[in-house]
Amino acid sequence: MVSEKNRPSKILRFLMPYLVLVFCIGIWQAIAMSGWFLPDLLPSPVAVFQATLELGQNGILFQHILASLVRVFAGFGLAVLVAVPMGFVLGRYRRLQEAFNPIIQILRPISPIAWIPLAILWFGIGDKPAIFIIFITTFFPVLVASITSVRNIEPIYVKTAVNFGASDRDILIKIILPATFPHVFVSLRIALGTAWVIIVAAEMVGMRSGLGFLILDARNFLRTDMVVAGMLTIGLVGFALDRIMVSIENRIRKRWGYKHVHIFGF
Amino acid sequence: MSTYSDSEKQPMQKIIIDNLSKNYSADAGKLDAALDTTNLAILDGEFFCILGPSGCGKSTLLNILAGFVQPTSGSVSIDGMPHTHPDPRFVMMDQEFGLFPWLTVLENVKFGLEIKHADKREQDRIAHQFIDLVHLHGFEDRHPFELSGGMKQRVALARTLSVNPEIIFMDEPFNALDMVMRIGLQDEIIRLWTEHDKTIVFVTHDIEESIYLADRIAIMKNSPGRIEKVIKVELDRPRSRDSDSFYKLKNKILREITL
Numbered sequence: 430m431v432s433e434k435n436r437p438s439k440i441l442r443f444l445m446p447y448l449v450l451v452f453c454i455g456i457w458q459a460i461a462m463s464g465w466f467l468p469d470l471l472p473s474p475v476a477v478f479q480a481t482l483e484l485g486q487n488g489i490l491f492q493h494i495l496a497s498l499v500r501v502f503a504g505f506g507l508a509v510l511v512a513v514p515m516g517f518v519l520g521r522y523r524r525l526q527e528a529f530n531p532i533i534q535i536l537r538p539i540s541p542i543a544w545i546p547l548a549i550l551w552f553g554i555g556d557k558p559a560i561f562i563i564f565i566t567t568f569f570p571v572l573v574a575s576i577t578s579v580r581n582i583e584p585i586y587v588k589t590a591v592n593f594g595a596s597d598r599d600i601l602i603k604i605i606l607p608a609t610f611p612h613v614f615v616s617l618r619i620a621l622g623t624a625w626v627i628i629v630a631a632e633m634v635g636m637r638s639g640l641g642f643l644i645l646d647a648r649n650f651l652r653t654d655m656v657v658a659g660m661l662t663i664g665l666v667g668f669a670l671d672r673i674m675v676s677i678e679n680r681i682r683k684r685w686g687y688k689h690v691h692i693f694g695f
Numbered sequence: 696m697s698t699y700s701d702s703e704k705q706p707m708q709k710i711i712i713d714n715l716s717k718n719y720s721a722d723a724g725k726l727d728a729a730l731d732t733t734n735l736a737i738l739d740g741e742f743f744c745i746l747g748p749s750g751c752g753k754s755t756l757l758n759i760l761a762g763f764v765q766p767t768s769g770s771v772s773i774d775g776m777p778h779t780h781p782d783p784r785f786v787m788m789d790q791e792f793g794l795f796p797w798l799t800v801l802e803n804v805k806f807g808l809e810i811k812h813a814d815k816r817e818q819d820r821i822a823h824q825f826i827d828l829v830h831l832h833g834f835e836d837r838h839p840f841e842l843s844g845g846m847k848q849r850v851a852l853a854r855t856l857s858v859n860p861e862i863i864f865m866d867e868p869f870n871a872l873d874m875v876m877r878i879g880l881q882d883e884i885i886r887l888w889t890e891h892d893k894t895i896v897f898v899t900h901d902i903e904e905s906i907y908l909a910d911r912i913a914i915m916k917n918s919p920g921r922i923e924k925v926i927k928v929e930l931d932r933p934r935s936r937d938s939d940s941f942y943k944l945k946n947k948i949l950r951e952i953t954l
Contacts, residue, residue, distance in 0.1 A: 588763060589793035593807040593858065594783040603806075607797040685797035686838030 469561040472654035476477040477661065480654035489643075493659075494666060496638040500556055500631075501624045504563025509617060512568045516575020516613075517605060526576060533572065539567040540625045549635045561641070562631045574616030578609035607685050614681070625667045640666075705925050709739040709894045710760065710778075715769035717755050728752040730759075731919035732769070737896060741887055744909035745898045746948070752920025753883075754866055755900045760896060761787040761864045773862070783807065786860040790867045792851045794839040798848050800826065802834040807858035825853035829883065845876035849883070856887065857865065862894045867938060869904070881907055885932070902948050907934055924951055 454474050461473030468476070479624070484490035519526040541562050548558035582605065590604050632641025640663050647655035682688070717730040730752040739745045747753045758764040759770055762781040771778045773785065786807075794803050804822040813821070825913075826835060829849040839847055855863055865884075869877045877896060881904060888895055899905050905912045910930050916923045925946065930940055 583791075585789055585791050585793040586795060588781075588787075588789075589795075589811070590806075592761070592763075592781045592783065592812045594781075594789050595810050599810055602809070603809075607795070610797070686796065686799065686839075686840065 435650050467646055469634070471653055472657055476654040477657045480652065481658040481661070484643075484655060484658060488660075488678055489517065490662060493638060493640050493643045494662065496642075497554075497628050497632065497640045498666070500559040500564055500639065501621070503556070503694075504560040505567045505621055505624050507560070508564045508567035508620075512571040513575050513613065516572045516610075517570075517579050517601070520576040520579025521605075526580075527590075532660045533569070537569040537573065542630050545631060545634050548631075550658070552574055554613045558635055559628060559631045563628060570620045570623070571613070571616050575609065575661045576611050578612035579605060579619075582608045610681065610685060611687055616676050618678065621674055622667065622671055625670060629663055697834075700839075706737045706738040706740060709741070709773060709897070710735075710737040711772045711775075712736070712760070713770050713773065714914055715756075715759065715766050715773070717752070717759060717764065718767045724893045725891040726790050727755050727758075727764075728917075728920045730766075731921040732753050732921055735913065735922060735925070739892065740892055740894055742885075742895045742908055742910045743896065744905035744912045745896065745915060745951075746850045746900065746902065746912050747915030747920075748900060748917060748952075749811070750920070751915040751917045753900075753915050756915075757864050757866050757896065761785060774858075783811065783858055784860055785862040785864065786855045786858065787864040787866065788851055788855055788868050792839075794847055794850055794854075795873065796839050799836050799838055800831060800842070803839070803850055804853045806814060806854055811858065818932070820845070824855075825857045828856070828887070829853045844872050845880060848872065849893050852884070856891065859917055860893065860895065865895065867898055867900065869899075877904070880890045884908070889932075902952075903936065903941075906930070906944050906948070907936060912948070916949065926951075 458474050460474075461468070461471050472480070481490070519529055543560055545558070548561045552558040552561055586604050586608055587600060587694050590600050595603065622645070628639065629641035632639035633645045636642045640659050642660040644656050647653070647659060700935050712735040713734055715730065715733045719727060728750045733831065740791055743755065745753045755764065760778075760948075762785070764781055766921065778785070794801065795806065798806065801822055805818045808818040808821060824837075826832060829852050831846065831849055831853065832874055834842065834846065839850070842850065851868075869880050884895075885908060887893075897905075897908060906928055912926045912928060913922045913923045914926065915921065926944075928944065930938070930944070935941060
């Protein structure tokens with residue numbers, strides 16, 4: 430009886446996000462058609478959809494998405510490979526962490542965008558400066574999360590492992606990795622999201638491809654429909670990246686007996 | 696060493712604590728209680744309780760015995776050998792269980808065997824044997840967060856027993872449990888101790904618990920933390936918690952503590 434009664438509200442709850450989405454697009458379309466703004470300043474959803482198809486048909490959109498993704502994953506991957514082990518070492522040895530702390534704390538608040546001029550001077554034009562920027566974007570948050578999560582491991586885990594005769598390698602693999610996983614993985618997920626935000630800015634400055642370049646290039650030709658198409662693509666790909674990270678996280682969490690992450694959105 | 700003619704009946708001294716003391720320098724910010732000069736011998740196969748109020752240094756003493764804390768002076772020897780570092784033959788069980796939340800019950804119990812690089816099939820066999828022994832059959836694939844406090848302590852017990860330690864150090868292991876579970880696990884530990892021939896050093900602040908479990912009880916006191924007296928519990932096993940002799944002993948220890 431109760432579940433019968435709940436059914437309509439469950440369906441509504443499932444549909445609601447889509448309804449709100451459609452409603453917002455409708456308002457956008459209505460404003461675009463009202464004539465308050467020039468079509469060049471506010472392209473309508475229909476025009477954006479057509480621009481997306483146009484970009485999609487000749488494969489240009491896909492190429493730009495791929496260019497951005499390659500840079501993000503290269504920079505992100507490199508940064509994780511350096512930051513996580515470094516964080517584990519600094520987290521384990523307090524003296525070392527104290528020694529490195531000032532330099533980390535001073536470099537950390539510098540926006541990755543501020544690195545762009547040097548990045549271009551150092552690495553020229555191409556993928557390398559973008560990868561460097563993404564490295565900087567990812568490195569510090571992941572490093573800090575790794576340090577703090579190692580330092581906050583329950584001492585009893587290590588104590589118990591040592592009592593059973595665990596070597597340093599056993600402690601790293603069997604204790605530190607799984608114990609720090611929840612905290613470190615959240616930082617990876619946030620860092621990947623930030624990297625996706627930053628790559629667009631980096632590509633607007635010194636790149637000849639990527640979604641950031643696409644947006645800037647479209648603006649130069651006054652194709653605001655393509656600008657918005659590029660923006661929405663960034664949003665959708667970013668959303669997909671986050672969703673993939675959550676599903677990986679939940680898969681590992683399930684294996685390691687942690688509770689599932691609740692995802693925001695629909 | 697012994698002057699007894701029937702020396703075969705005399706149990707061996709397993710742990711010898713010689714002029715042991717521990718000071719924590721004030722600036723180290725340590726909260727652990729200090730320990731005044733202590734001498735003690737614990738016998739092989741003995742169930743030895745250390746009874747005292749909080750802050751009397753009983754946990755400090757236990758952590759030194761297990762090799763986790765270095766004494767300021769004096770020494771501990773086990774089987775005649777100096778003992779200074781943690782050793783899988785002498786396993787500590789803490790109040791907080793020390794179960795790994797990312798491992799299942801089975802994986803937790805196998806942990807010590809894995810570290811020893813025991814044969815994989817042997818690991819499974821031994822782990823299942825001890826899981827059955829602590830009545831956790833059917834819970835092998837659960838994670839610790841799905842278990843009650845009592846069940847967690849059983850897992851910790853199975854994990855400890857699976858590496859076949861000679862000595863088990865227990866630091867108020869049943870503290871976090873309610874009364875019913877506590878009594879159940881006290882019976883369990885006595886059963887396992889009787890069947891498996893271990894030396895157990897058991898820290899508690901519960902007088903009845905110490906009388907129910909121990910062959911001998913060391914009564915500790917505060918400031919400075921020290922062993923005041925060692926009492927032999929001359930009650931037959933299995934013990935009854937409501938016999939006259941039980942109460943008499945309880946009152947005797949109470950008087951000793953409040954003196």
